[in-house]
Amino acid sequence: MTKTLEKIQTTAKKLFTNIKLKEKAEMESPVRSLNNVIYNKKDGFFELKGMMKKRTLTANTVKTFAQTLKMMALSKDLINSEDIATKREAYYVSKNWGEARFKEQPESDAVMDDIEATFACNREQLGFIADEHGGSVAGELTVIDKDSTTKKEIKIDCTKFGSGSYSIPSDVEHLKFETKAKFVLAIETQGMFERLNKHQYWKKANCIIISMSGVPSRSCRRFIRKLSDEANLPVHVFTDGDPYGMMNIYRTLKVGSGNAAHINEFFCVPKANFLGITPRDITEYKLPTHPLKEVDIKRAKDALKNDPFVKDYKEWQNALKEMIQMKVRAEQQALAKHGLNFVISDYLPEKMKNEKSWLP
Amino acid sequence: MTDTKLEDYSETEEENKSKEVKELIEPKKTNNQSKAHEMAKSQREISIAEFFEKNRHLLGFDNKRKALLTTIKEAVDNSLDACEEADILPEITVEIHEIGTDKFRVIVEDNGPGIVKAQIPKIFAKLLYGSKFHKLKMQRGQQGIGISAAVMYAQLTTGKPAKIISKIHPNEPAHYYELKIDTATNKPDIIKDVKKEWYKENGTRIEIDLEASYNKGSQSVDEYIRETAVINPHVTLIYQPPKGEQLMLVRATEEKPKQAQEIKPHPYGVELGMLIKMLQRTETKTVKQFLKEDFSRVGDKAAEEILENSKLLSKTKTKDMSRDMAEQLMNGIKKTKLMMPPTDCIVPLGETMLEKGIKKEINAEFYTSVSRPPSVYRGNPFAIEVAIAYGGDQPADKSINVMRFANRVPLLYQQGACATQESITQTNWKSYGIQQTGSNMPVGPITIVIHIASVWVPFTSEAKEAIAHYPEIIKEMKLAIQEAGRNLAKYVKKKKRVKEELKKRSYIETYIPHIAEALKELTNCSATDEEIIKENLTELLEQQRGKVDSLDFDPTKNEEYNEEFAKIGREKEHDSNSEFSEENADEEDEK
Numbered sequence: 001m002t003k004t005l006e007k008i009q010t011t012a013k014k015l016f017t018n019i020k021l022k023e024k025a026e027m028e029s030p031v032r033s034l035n036n037v038i039y040n041k042k043d044g045f046f047e048l049k050g051m052m053k054k055r056t057l058t059a060n061t062v063k064t065f066a067q068t069l070k071m072m073a074l075s076k077d078l079i080n081s082e083d084i085a086t087k088r089e090a091y092y093v094s095k096n097w098g099e100a101r102f103k104e105q106p107e108s109d110a111v112m113d114d115i116e117a118t119f120a121c122n123r124e125q126l127g128f129i130a131d132e133h134g135g136s137v138a139g140e141l142t143v144i145d146k147d148s149t150t151k152k153e154i155k156i157d158c159t160k161f162g163s164g165s166y167s168i169p170s171d172v173e174h175l176k177f178e179t180k181a182k183f184v185l186a187i188e189t190q191g192m193f194e195r196l197n198k199h200q201y202w203k204k205a206n207c208i209i210i211s212m213s214g215v216p217s218r219s220c221r222r223f224i225r226k227l228s229d230e231a232n233l234p235v236h237v238f239t240d241g242d243p244y245g246m247m248n249i250y251r252t253l254k255v256g257s258g259n260a261a262h263i264n265e266f267f268c269v270p271k272a273n274f275l276g277i278t279p280r281d282i283t284e285y286k287l288p289t290h291p292l293k294e295v296d297i298k299r300a301k302d303a304l305k306n307d308p309f310v311k312d313y314k315e316w317q318n319a320l321k322e323m324i325q326m327k328v329r330a331e332q333q334a335l336a337k338h339g340l341n342f343v344i345s346d347y348l349p350e351k352m353k354n355e356k357s358w359l360p
Numbered sequence: 361m362t363d364t365k366l367e368d369y370s371e372t373e374e375e376n377k378s379k380e381v382k383e384l385i386e387p388k389k390t391n392n393q394s395k396a397h398e399m400a401k402s403q404r405e406i407s408i409a410e411f412f413e414k415n416r417h418l419l420g421f422d423n424k425r426k427a428l429l430t431t432i433k434e435a436v437d438n439s440l441d442a443c444e445e446a447d448i449l450p451e452i453t454v455e456i457h458e459i460g461t462d463k464f465r466v467i468v469e470d471n472g473p474g475i476v477k478a479q480i481p482k483i484f485a486k487l488l489y490g491s492k493f494h495k496l497k498m499q500r501g502q503q504g505i506g507i508s509a510a511v512m513y514a515q516l517t518t519g520k521p522a523k524i525i526s527k528i529h530p531n532e533p534a535h536y537y538e539l540k541i542d543t544a545t546n547k548p549d550i551i552k553d554v555k556k557e558w559y560k561e562n563g564t565r566i567e568i569d570l571e572a573s574y575n576k577g578s579q580s581v582d583e584y585i586r587e588t589a590v591i592n593p594h595v596t597l598i599y600q601p602p603k604g605e606q607l608m609l610v611r612a613t614e615e616k617p618k619q620a621q622e623i624k625p626h627p628y629g630v631e632l633g634m635l636i637k638m639l640q641r642t643e644t645k646t647v648k649q650f651l652k653e654d655f656s657r658v659g660d661k662a663a664e665e666i667l668e669n670s671k672l673l674s675k676t677k678t679k680d681m682s683r684d685m686a687e688q689l690m691n692g693i694k695k696t697k698l699m700m701p702p703t704d705c706i707v708p709l710g711e712t713m714l715e716k717g718i719k720k721e722i723n724a725e726f727y728t729s730v731s732r733p734p735s736v737y738r739g740n741p742f743a744i745e746v747a748i749a750y751g752g753d754q755p756a757d758k759s760i761n762v763m764r765f766a767n768r769v770p771l772l773y774q775q776g777a778c779a780t781q782e783s784i785t786q787t788n789w790k791s792y793g794i795q796q797t798g799s800n801m802p803v804g805p806i807t808i809v810i811h812i813a814s815v816w817v818p819f820t821s822e823a824k825e826a827i828a829h830y831p832e833i834i835k836e837m838k839l840a841i842q843e844a845g846r847n848l849a850k851y852v853k854k855k856k857r858v859k860e861e862l863k864k865r866s867y868i869e870t871y872i873p874h875i876a877e878a879l880k881e882l883t884n885c886s887a888t889d890e891e892i893i894k895e896n897l898t899e900l901l902e903q904q905r906g907k908v909d910s911l912d913f914d915p916t917k918n919e920e921y922n923e924e925f926a927k928i929g930r931e932k933e934h935d936s937n938s939e940f941s942e943e944n945a946d947e948e949d950e951k
Contacts, residue, residue, distance in 0.1 A: 008882065009882060009883070012879060012882035012883050013882075013883055015879060016879050016882075016883045016885060016889075016893070019879075019893050019896050019897060019900070020889070020892060020893065020896065022896050022899065022900060024900075025897075025900075057875075057897075057900075057901070058901065058904055059864040059865065059867055059868050059901055059904065059905060060864070062867055062868055062871040062872070062875070062901065063867060063870075063871050065871070065875055066871040066872075066874035066875045066878065067874075069874075069875055069878030069879060069882065070874060070877075070878045072878065072882060073878045073881040073882050076881070076882060097874065098874070099870045099871065099874065100871060100874040
């Protein structure tokens with residue numbers, strides 16, 4: 001029996017006994033928010049502070065209680081049968097639960113997150129996988145995977161995809177790597193990844209390039225983390241020059257999120273650093289800009305006020321303040337102003353050389 | 361109902377008018393004399409009766425349907441006032457007989473004190489005659505037009521005289537009159553005058569034939585009869601509609617309303633013209649005496665103060681007062697702070713009676729009533745009372761139902777022009793949990809009763825259909841509505857809570873089986889255990905909830921409710937679209 005299964009059954013047994021003895025029935029899980037995390041500088045990720053929310057079975061919680069238990073039962077089945085269900089599939093399974101079914105997927109996702117947090121495990125261990133895009137990889141890397149039927153090793157050379165790329169699977173736990181690359185370049189947009197891949201930037205710079213397509217999925221984060229740990233590689237992150245790229249994408253990749261603090265330990269990439277676009281780049285490269293939107297300013301201000309990571313780094317406070325002052329943002333693609341391949345010929349090499357231009 | 365002095369008053373007025381007319385007829389000679397003479401030939405005095413003959417809508421006779429209602433209303437108002445003044449528990453019979461196409465005979469008979477012989481012709485066949493106009497006292501009639509206007513309308517439309525019989529004492533004979541009005545002179549035209557045997561000990565009966573139409577619906581005689589019974593719980597009404605059975609609305613209480621006290625005018629409510637007239641007629645010698653004796657709330661000190669503020673000597677003789685001095689006095693009154701008039705002159709119905717009345721005819725879930733302390737406009741004391749009936753048999757998706765009363769008389773027409781309307785629409789009903797868009801009429805299962813009791817109700821017209829928009833009155837109405845509204849809100853909110861609670865309870869029932877089932881899957885427990893889990897959970901969760909009051913509408917709970925009674929006037933005029941016909945009536949009303 002897996003550890004997770006054991007945890008599920010212990011919790012269920014306890015509830016069962018309580019109810020049988022006519023005692024109060026409760027379930028406990030950590031509060032999932034930025035308020036409940038601290039930045040652990042030593043290990044480089046967000047850690048839970050320990051605020052717990054207790055959900056007692058009452059008329060108000062009876063529906064969520066029923067749904068949580070049904071979801072736990074589903075998880076038990078998945079683990080026992082060594083099967084998986086995507087979040088979307090789990091949502092559709094619930095349609096069979098009569099009145100206890102979920103109306104929208106966000107409801108089932110939230111219940112799933114709560115279960116994850118309750119048992120301090122990740123959702124893959126519960127048999128649930130994400131249906132979001134895992135991320136694309138190209139460059140100096142050989143991924144060692146296993147054939148699911150024959151259990152034989154498969155070596156995948158990421159330089160051999162031509163104009164395509166290797167797609168990160170939803171479960172990356174069993175993967176091994178062989179590489180001689182000097183660093184990993186994690187890129188916000190698929191478009192920028194395509195440009196760098198097309199011109200084989202990875203060959204020129206001897207690196208691995210990975211597209212995150214926005215906020216990286218958990219498996220993408222875990223993949224980069226394993227790569228950085230096992231091959232001992234630095235990770236440079238290349239996003240748009242806006243609060244979303246800096247906070248939602250970079251910060252989540254590096255130290256994790258408040259929402260998933262219980263698993264940050266495994267999913268963050270403490271060795272990551274921010275390559276660009278920085279507010280300074282906007283000035284120095286005279287990049288074309290767009291005005292900051294109301295939400296951008298709010299996000300930056302929130303980060304300055306509430307984000308334990310930003311609070312720990314003067315450099316980030318300065319950068320965000322500078323951006324709020326400049327009132328502008330710039331996309332990765334703004335570099336195209338100086339020529340389509342300016343990013344390869346000038347920007348990236350210059351940035352790589354000048355460590356001082358990075359943000360922690 | 362008798363007051364000889366009044367006759368003199370109105371005659372004086374007529375004399376004054378004829379003087380003016382004489383001046384017009386005999387102008388000084390000028391170059392244009394022939395033309396002026398010619399014009400003068402067509403100029404003549406207009407009698408008040410002639411004026412209203414032409415402007416009958418001012419008196420509530422604008423259409424056949426309304427004519428029937430107004431006639432009955434005036435007769436019943438007079439009967440009720442007379443009974444109350446004589447301290448008699450009223451028993452009034454109202455009969456309507458169809459005597460031809462659009463022709464009806466109305467008979468109203470009371471057990472009142474009767475009318476002395478000499479007064480009968482004047483009261484019934486002379487406009488602006490009566491005791492009520494000059495009395496500051498809470499009563500139904502005010503102007504002395506009502507019943508004589510009905511007599512006039514009857515003779516105009518059918519050519520028949522009104523038949524009146526009245527008896528003032530068991531030992532005296534009854535007098536029978538047939539009367540018409542000479543509209544040119546506004547004087548009674550006596551057709552018949554005989555002594556008659558009458559079975560009654562005392563009382564008055566009037567029979568009028570008139571052109572009219574009888575309809576059901578919200579502005580019908582039926583509705584008027586029913587609402588009259590609601591607001592006058594001490595009255596027994598025997599009602600014979602044109603078709604159908606006789607109805608007997610027996611009094612709900614033997615308790616007579618307290619006698620309203622007559623009060624003298626308050627200085628604040630008097631205008632210059634009125635003041636001059638009072639000065640001419642007073643029996644007092646000095647202005648100081650005049651102030652003290654002819655007004656309420658003016659004592660020795662207040663009189664001195666008024667005179668000082670008016671820059672008048674306290675010895676000034678009333679007969680020496682010029683127009684200018686009267687104006688000085690007027691300004692002096694304005695500068696002086698006086699006590700508000702006494703309010704024992706008005707007799708509100710009271711919260712209990714008001715609620716009892718509304719319970720009789722509306723089967724609702726919740727009732728509340730508010731009786732405001734008396735207040736004053738233009739020196740006239742008045743009091744506002746409001747009752748609200750919520751829920752039950754009332755439709756939830758229509759504008760609320762409004763019942764308006766003034767001095768215990770139902771008001772059925774001109775709701776839109778009435779101060780009550782403004783007070784209701786300006787109240788924020790949303791805060792009481794009632795739907796309302798902007799300042800429209802709120803929507804909900806509600807009947808609201810508004811009663812104004814006053815020594816002088818300011819109607820917008822002689823037809824006494826709507827109450828004028830005095831700010832003081834609207835303010836009091838709003839305060840009363842708000843107070844009742846807050847009581848209502850408590851109930852509406854409680855009901856909402858109970859509804860939510862019941863929803864939660866049904867929640868518990870819905871989800872418990874799922875919890876038990878999931879636990880069974882997770883722990884592999886037995887089916888028996890699953891049942892135990894279900895039972896225990898039900899017990900545990902319901903323990904937390906406690907008891908809920910049942911707020912479901914129970915139609916049998918209201919013991920005062922009288923279904924027969926509630927039906928009067930509520931039957932559909934045309935079965936298919938009664939609303940449409942009511943709209944029609946309103947349109948007619950406008951014309």
